[in-house]
Amino acid sequence: MNKTVTSVLMVGVGGQGIIRASDILSAVMMEAGFDVKKSEVHGMAQRGGCVSSYVRFGEKVYSPLARKGDVDLLVSFEKLETLRYLDCLKADGEVIVNDEEIYPPSVNLGEEPYPDDAISFIKKFFTDVTVIDATEIALSSGDRRMANTVILGVLSSHLDIDKKVWETVLEKSFPPKLLEGNKQAFERGRGV
Amino acid sequence: MKVLMSGNEAIARGAYEDGVAFASAYPGTPSTEIIEAFSKYDGVYSEWAPNEKVALEVGIGAALAGARALVVMKHVGVNVAADPLFTVSYTGTEGGLVIISADDPSMHSSQNEQDNRNYARAAKIPMLEPSDSSEAKEYIKIAFRLSEEFDTPVFLRTTTRLAHSKSVVDLEEPKRHVGKREFRYDPSKYVMVPAKARERRIEVERRMERLREFAETFPQNRMEIRDTRVGIITAGMPYNYAKDVFPDYSYLKLGMVHPLPSGLIREFASQVKKIYVVEELDPIIEEQIRAMGIEVIGKEAFPYTGEFDPGIIEAGITGAKTEREVLLDRLLPQRPPNLCPGCPHRGLFYVLGKLKVFVTGDIGCYTLSFMKPLEGLHSCVCMGASVGMAHGMDKVLGEQGKVVGVLGDSTFIHSGITPLLNMAYNKSNAVIVICDNRTTAMTGMQEHPATGFTLQGEATKALDFVKLAQALGIENIQVIDPFDIKDTRRVIKEELSRKGPSLVISRAPCALLAVKQKMDRRAPLRVDPDKCIGCKACLGLGCPPISWQRFEDMDTQTEKKTKKQEGIARIDSTICNGCTLCQQLCGAGAIVEVTGDE
Incomplete structure (x- = not known):
């Protein structure tokens, strides 16, 4: 088993900015001097379906996908989606959950309930669980669309990477007029 | 760099x-x-x-x-x-x-x-x-x-x-x-x-x-000899999956998958004890190596279907089970992809789903409308197949069944023109609908010969579907706005009752294209809870912002309008595109525009 590779799995719903967030995380790891591979699902999944993106980094990374049960950090942008990918995590893996609910069609139609015990279910199996309201924090930074940057901020406090590296990459990732807001959103996430 | x-x-x-x-x-x-x-x-x-x-x-x-x-x-x-x-x-x-x-x-x-x-x-x-x-x-x-x-x-x-x-x-x-x-x-x-x-x-x-x-x-066909007890012959992405779990085994990594280097394979086989062939889908390398008389393990250990990952390779070689079943016991609501809020396909397929006709389809975002609640599409084989299939079904069913074939503007150009010509030539009675959203939406909005622009965005000749269909010999041609449910229903019914092949062009830009081109945004809608009678008509559209709220789950008291009413519909105005389809279906007048200060 390749113990020298760290695997982060980002999951959520199309339109939440997951691909963008995983691009930024990959750039950070490359800037920090690691070999990086990143994988994502495109195409039909964009239209309101599940989106997932693996980012793996280390001395040398072969596979862009992690073995089931080999993910170190599950970063979930939507509560229900967390449950769908729990079996990808290591037994002592960490979970970051955004406390947002986006109803799938069957819930919208009133055919199935949205699971109301998601967080307690996760906590039954994992001890290191961080729950945040990224949308709320993003709104307080000026725009709900920055929720993904808030989540990156939270993630940054779980990874041993110099904050300067994050800042360098954030500066390259946003146009000047969006940079200040995103930096603030990142800081607020990091402070959670 | x-x-x-x-x-x-x-x-x-x-x-x-x-x-x-x-x-x-x-x-x-x-x-x-x-x-x-x-x-x-x-x-x-x-x-x-x-x-x-x-x-x-x-x-x-x-x-x-x-x-x-x-x-x-x-x-x-x-x-x-x-x-x-x-x-x-x-x-x-x-x-x-x-x-x-x-x-x-x-x-x-x-x-x-x-x-x-x-x-x-x-x-x-x-x-x-x-x-x-x-x-x-x-x-x-x-x-x-x-x-x-x-x-x-x-x-x-x-x-x-x-x-x-x-x-x-x-x-x-x-x-x-x-x-x-x-x-x-x-x-x-x-x-x-x-x-x-x-x-x-x-x-x-x-x-x-x-x-x-x-x-x-060929240097890209390379042997990596390490632990010689196990040798893995592989190519492409599966090489990475195998290296991830078994970095110390020996490998023959093939950069060229056709033709195979038989001498090199024999040499590799002579250096390792047991050989696994790791390849997704068909056993193409495996069968050729077996035909050389070399014993290998392949599809008996790894699946024929689906893409691999490191866990599949590990399970195939060691028999290890990595799935943590306790976490999978839970049944979760599925989250299939859905048509976007404000998608022009929704109105058309709502009408088709209600008409009790067989709808042959092809490849595009609209294929998603086979799902509940729209259920307005009943086949998907390949691009353009809807046209030929609709004609074939029409010839067999005759008066006993009505058939509509649907396809996109890009897939019509891809392979719908020849079968439409066939419908005119062989006297079809089926109705064909082109879902003309002015772009190749599903792959991310590429230009095509009817958009009037090249790949580089330069203006060019734009194909005129009406003139083309006329030239092919189609006489019944109508253009509709799929955001007008009543008119869409009227036109489709009219064309279904006509003799001869019909072409309906259902024309409105893709909702994402409208955003990209900064077209005027319509005001989003909301449900007035005091007027909603809980009939669920709007839910029949399967539009992402519209959801059902049962009275028992609500914090605030809402008055029941009928004895049987169990709840009310709700629209998430932050993602509503204001297309008004739900408003047209609401008999109670409960769906209203969000005004500036709301």
């Missing part, structure tokens, strides 16, 4: 660095981004073709004129291009000709899971398969060199995982390659009448022989 690139971006970069100046493609996941990235480089020419057959023919022409030509398509696109493919294998070209076949194990965004390595064998065309972005950039260059050296088209096979995963690539300076840029008359090579084709047929076998010899010393 080192950068992170997807496999698709790396192929485009490699082609650019190699002086490739000509590319043609039809969009298709997971291949679309190759041409989009390539077109942005200086000094190159690229174009969207109406379908993959045209893309390949254009590529053959460009290569005959001496350019290095790149032709790009997804796996099922090669089926469309198969006719010229099998014969250009006989003729070869002057400049290099490389065809990208982007396969889709697990069918992330496809209707089948065919393994296009079969095409390389069937058409006798060499095929390379990279395993990451860095190799993708390197292999595209090798592919052009092989094409020119062996006078053959060359396949570069990718899979979704390679195409859409990112890894580190070292950028190099582009080389200038002009090629001859002239034509040469050579009927014995380029006119494939039987007498000439028979001669070339023999030449193809000689070429395969030379390629087999070449493969033996």
Whole structure:
């Protein structure tokens, strides 16, 4: 088993900015001097379906996908989606959950309930669980669309990477007029 | 300079660095981004073709004129291009000709899971398969060199995982390659009448022989001898999955998957005790090695279907179960992709779903409307199939059944025109609807011959569907606005009752295109809880912002309008596009515009 590779799995719903967030995380790891591979699902999944993106980094990374049960950090942008990918995590893996609910069609139609015990279910199996309201924090930074940057901020406090590296990459990732807001959103996430 | 690139971006970069100046493609996941990235480089020419057959023919022409030509398509696109493919294998070209076949194990965004390595064998065309972005950039260059050296088209096979995963690539300076840029008359090579084709047929076998010899010393077919108790023969992305779990075993990594290097394989087999062949989909390498009399373990350990991952390789070799079943016991609401809020397909398919007609479909976002609650589409085989199928069903059912065939504007151009001509010629009574959303939406909004713009965004001739249909002999033609439910229903019913073939053009821009082009935004809607009678009519649209709220789950008291009312509908105004379909269905007048201060 390749113990020298760290695997982060980002999951959520199309339109939440997951691909963008995983691009930024990959750039950070490359800037920090690691070999990086990143994988994502495109195409039909964009239209309101599940989106997932693996980012793996280390001395040398072969596979862009992690073995089931080999993910170190599950970063979930939507509560229900967390449950769908729990079996990808290591037994002592960490979970970051955004406390947002986006109803799938069957819930919208009133055919199935949205699971109301998601967080307690996760906590039954994992001890290191961080729950945040990224949308709320993003709104307080000026725009709900920055929720993904808030989540990156939270993630940054779980990874041993110099904050300067994050800042360098954030500066390259946003146009000047969006940079200040995103930096603030990142800081607020990091402070959670 | 080192950068992170997807496999698709790396192929485009490699082609650019190699002086490739000509590319043609039809969009298709997971291949679309190759041409989009390539077109942005200086000094190159690229174009969207109406379908993959045209893309390949254009590529053959460009290569005959001496350019290095790149032709790009997804796996099922090669089926469309198969006719010229099998014969250009006989003729070869002057400049290099490389065809990208982007396969889709697990069918992330496809209707089948065919393994296009079969095409390389069937058409006798060499095929390379990279395993990451860095190799993708390197292999595209090798592919052009092989094409020119062996006078053959060359396949570069990718899979979704390679195409859409990112890894580190070292950028190099582009080389200038002009090629001859002239034509040469050579009927014995380029006119494939039987007498000439028979001669070339023999030449193809000689070429395969030379390629087999070449493969033996091809550096990208490489042995990594370590622990010799287990040897793994593999290629492409599965190499990474195997290395991830078994870094210490011995490997024979094949950069060329057709033809195979039999001498090298024998040598590898002599150095290791037990051999596993790790390949997704068909046992193509496995069967050829078995035919050499070498014992290997392949599909008895690894699945035929779906893409692999490191866990599948580990389970196949050690029998280890990695799935943590306790976490999977829970049944979760599924989250299938859905039509966007404000999608122009929704109104049309709402009407079709209610009409009790059989709707033949094809490939596009609208295929999603087969699901609840719309259920307005009843078949999906391939692009354009809806037209021929509707005609076939109509001929058999006659008066006993009504049939509507639907397809998109881009797929109509791709392969709907000939079957529409057939409907006029063979006196059909079916109705065809073109869902004309003014773009190739599903692959990310590419231009096509009816949008009026080229790949580069230059204005050009725009195909007129009405005039085209008239010329084909279709007399019943109507254009509708699918955001008007009443009128849509009226027109479809009218055309269903008419004699002769009908064409309905359901025209409104894709909701995402409207955003991209900054068209006027309509005011979002909301439900007035005091007026909603809980009839659920609006829920029948399956629109993402509309949800059902039961009274028992609500914090605030809402008055029941009828004894049986169980709840009210709710619209999430932050994602509502204001298309008004739900408003048209609401008999209670409960759906109203959100005003400025709300």
